[in-house]
Amino acid sequence: MSDYISRADLLSWLEKVSQSRDLVAPVKIEDLTLFQKVERVEDIVFDPGNTDLSPKEFFFPKSEVLFYVDRSDGRVELVPAEVEQETVIFGIRPCDAKGIAVLDLPYLEEPADALYRQHREKTTLVGLSCVSACPECFCTSMGTTPDDASNVDIMLTEVEEGFIVQVVTEKGKALLPEGLLSSKEVSPPAAPSVASVPSEGIAEKMHQVFDSPYWDRLADRCLHCNVCSYVCPTCYCFDVRDLRSGGRVERVRSWESCQSPGFTKIAGGYDPRAAKGPRLRQRFAHKLLYFVEKFGVTHCVGCGRCVRSCPVNIDIREVIQDVQGLGVKSEA
Amino acid sequence: MKRDNPLLPYLATLDEVVDLTPDVKLFRIELNDPEVRESFDYQPGQFVFVSAFGTGESPFGLTSVGYRKGPLEVAVRRVGTVTGSLHDLEPGAIVGVRGPFGNHFPLDEFKGKDLFIIGGGIGFAPLRPVITSILDHREDYGELTILNGARTPSDLVFAPEFDSWAAAPRTKLELTVDAGDESWTGRVALIPRVVAELGFSPENAIAVICGPPIMIHFTLIELKKLGFADSQIVTTLEGKMKCGLGKCARCNVGEKYICRDGPVFTMEQISQLIEQF
Ligand SMILES: Cc1cc2nc3c(=O)[nH]c(=O)nc-3n(C[C@H](O)[C@H](O)[C@H](O)COP(=O)(O)OP(=O)(O)OC[C@H]3O[C@@H](n4cnc5c(N)ncnc54)[C@H](O)[C@@H]3O)c2cc1C
Ligand code: SF4
Ligand code: SF4
Numbered sequence: 001m002s003d004y005i006s007r008a009d010l011l012s013w014l015e016k017v018s019q020s021r022d023l024v025a026p027v028k029i030e031d032l033t034l035f036q037k038v039e040r041v042e043d044i045v046f047d048p049g050n051t052d053l054s055p056k057e058f059f060f061p062k063s064e065v066l067f068y069v070d071r072s073d074g075r076v077e078l079v080p081a082e083v084e085q086e087t088v089i090f091g092i093r094p095c096d097a098k099g100i101a102v103l104d105l106p107y108l109e110e111p112a113d114a115l116y117r118q119h120r121e122k123t124t125l126v127g128l129s130c131v132s133a134c135p136e137c138f139c140t141s142m143g144t145t146p147d148d149a150s151n152v153d154i155m156l157t158e159v160e161e162g163f164i165v166q167v168v169t170e171k172g173k174a175l176l177p178e179g180l181l182s183s184k185e186v187s188p189p190a191a192p193s194v195a196s197v198p199s200e201g202i203a204e205k206m207h208q209v210f211d212s213p214y215w216d217r218l219a220d221r222c223l224h225c226n227v228c229s230y231v232c233p234t235c236y237c238f239d240v241r242d243l244r245s246g247g248r249v250e251r252v253r254s255w256e257s258c259q260s261p262g263f264t265k266i267a268g269g270y271d272p273r274a275a276k277g278p279r280l281r282q283r284f285a286h287k288l289l290y291f292v293e294k295f296g297v298t299h300c301v302g303c304g305r306c307v308r309s310c311p312v313n314i315d316i317r318e319v320i321q322d323v324q325g326l327g328v329k330s331e332a
Numbered sequence: 333m334k335r336d337n338p339l340l341p342y343l344a345t346l347d348e349v350v351d352l353t354p355d356v357k358l359f360r361i362e363l364n365d366p367e368v369r370e371s372f373d374y375q376p377g378q379f380v381f382v383s384a385f386g387t388g389e390s391p392f393g394l395t396s397v398g399y400r401k402g403p404l405e406v407a408v409r410r411v412g413t414v415t416g417s418l419h420d421l422e423p424g425a426i427v428g429v430r431g432p433f434g435n436h437f438p439l440d441e442f443k444g445k446d447l448f449i450i451g452g453g454i455g456f457a458p459l460r461p462v463i464t465s466i467l468d469h470r471e472d473y474g475e476l477t478i479l480n481g482a483r484t485p486s487d488l489v490f491a492p493e494f495d496s497w498a499a500a501p502r503t504k505l506e507l508t509v510d511a512g513d514e515s516w517t518g519r520v521a522l523i524p525r526v527v528a529e530l531g532f533s534p535e536n537a538i539a540v541i542c543g544p545p546i547m548i549h550f551t552l553i554e555l556k557k558l559g560f561a562d563s564q565i566v567t568t569l570e571g572k573m574k575c576g577l578g579k580c581a582r583c584n585v586g587e588k589y590i591c592r593d594g595p596v597f598t599m600e601q602i603s604q605l606i607e608q609f
């Protein structure tokens with residue numbers, strides 16, 4: 001027996017949820033599917049396949065005010081931003097949920113990032129298992145699976161006319177009213193098979209091929225457009241600036257990418273990563289080597305977004321494959 | 333020091349601004365909250381972010397010493413927007429301070445050893461608290477040689493302290509410039525050349541170098557010729573920094589974060605980094 005909810009009951013529950021909280025879910029916007037605050041639950045996209053942008057922006061927004069400077073009464077006071085709004089993210093896929101668990105590692109490590117932690121505390125994740133795999137994804141090679149419920153609060157798996165419900169955390173339990181779920185004799189569909197990449201031992205291989213000319217060759221066609229970082233659920237570099245808005249000074253943090261020229265340029269003009277090769281290598285070394293050394297997991301969850309979005313087809317699956325090969329060839 | 337929001341600066345007041353050179357000013361900064369002031373402790377080599385609200389914040393090495401409990405001091409060279417805004421501030425202005433961040437110079441390991449402190453330009457700034465600490469506890473350390481170099485005589489930082497440094501027991505002060513002027517009677521030579529000429533002995537000694545990457549590069553070559561091992565050479569790495577907390581990933585070099593694992597490294601540690609900056 002499984003806990004079960006019909007599609008109609010699910011939608012009316014979500015409707016109720018949206019009355020007291022921000023309900024965020026995949027919706028169609030022109031030809032993109034994006035996580036957005038939902039106005040009408042009928043707009044929610046349940047189709048297989050992942051959103052064009054990951055839901056990381058609900059924890060680490062593209063651009064976010066950290067504090068503003070209050071200069072009233074001739075005094076100076078800093079007023080920090082606070083996250084007040086309770087949010088429910090519905091329809092998050094296992095790879096993106098894992099992506100948030102990966103973001104937790106640097107951001108919640110002491111001293112924890114205050115705003116990230118507040119977003120995290122105020123947000124409940126309702127996941128949706130993947131019953132079919134996207135062509136570009138490779139999650140099973142990167143530490144998660146299409147039905148991995150370990151990084152959400154509630155997990156749903158689509159079956160005939162409705163969904164099997166797994167209540168994973170207390171936070172998830174608190175969101176479900178008594179009597180909403182029924183018991184039903186259904187078993188979940190078999191998890192789809194996902195393309196695999198040879199990720200085994202990749203950190204060690206990255207170490208060995210760090211100085212290979214491979215990186216310069218690969219980077220030659222990179223446009224440093226930064227798209228790979230912006231679509232990625234785990235990329236977390238940021239920039240901080242002061243902006244004037246409505247007559248007051250705000251300190252704003254925004255997404256940055258290691259692919260930007262000048263990302264590492266210091267006073268005096270010296271830039272240790274001025275060339276494209278070392279810059280692109282930084283992306284892969286951070287994901288497949290440094291993060292693994294520091295936190296024990298890869299900094300890639302295999303969502304496939306960068307594969308789909310890179311205008312010049314720089315493909316992390318191929319990079320992993322190539323690196324594994326380079327390690328054994330003397331040509332490296 | 334623990335804070336709820338490590339990206340939120342402490343408010344502080346510019347007590348005093350001193351012109352050190354035509355483009356470097358020393359800022360004496362008093363933290364506004366007495367409790368914060370009392371608990372704000374730091375070691376030579378650590379740094380803070382200073383905010384000029386409306387322009388932004390930048391990292392600067394602390395040039396004062398924590399144990400003296402006075403105002404925080406940073407020496408700032410005007411190079412761009414934030415440093416420009418700080419230079420435009422008058423005493424009394426409200427600024428922000430975050431920190432202290434980073435590791436520090438291993439003064440405990442310097443004890444009983446001869447020390448060569450070599451700084452070029454504004455790179456000399458983080459060395460000043462090392463010198464102050466040594467001179468305040470002079471008997472703990474061996475011979476001290478200070479080499480301060482700059483482009484021109486007026487660019488030498490901390491000139492008001494030169495006399496007291498030179499007069500300290502078992503201490504030598506060497507000054508050098510790339511180009512002299514009418515009144516300059518001292519050395520005119522690049523720092524690496526002076527290091528070769530002075531011929532420091534590596535025996536029971538430590539060399540500490542800070543300065544522009546190019547000066548560090550050539551000074552290292554000379555120190556190695558003199559027989560210094562990588563473990564006897566201490567330096568600092570600079571990186572672009574936006575947080576000081578190991579979060580923005582801007583200062584990531586190899587598996588290290590300069591803001592947390594550094595900025596102070598021995599050459600031995602640097603040579604083991606997978607990526608060379
Ligand atoms: C640990 C550390 C200690 C430092 N200590 C001192 C010091 O004691 N005295 C001193 O004068 N300077 C010091 N610096 C350098 C100082 O932080 C930069 O000069 C300053 O950030 C430039 O800011 P700006 O807005 O004026 O420059 P910008 O107008 O932003 O740019 C001018 C140049 O500075 C570079 N730059 C911009 N932001 C940073 C940043 N956050 N870190 C490094 N470079 C940057 C730019 O790439 C550009 O080349 C230190 C830097 C670090 C990392
Ligand atoms: S998306 Fe492709 S072209 Fe753009 S920065 Fe990333 S690797 Fe380079
Ligand atoms: S690196 Fe690419 S495949 Fe991996 S998590 Fe980021 S966007 Fe997805």
Ligand code: FES
Nearest residue numbers: 576578580581591
């Ligand atoms: S300054 Fe942000 S990680 Fe080092």
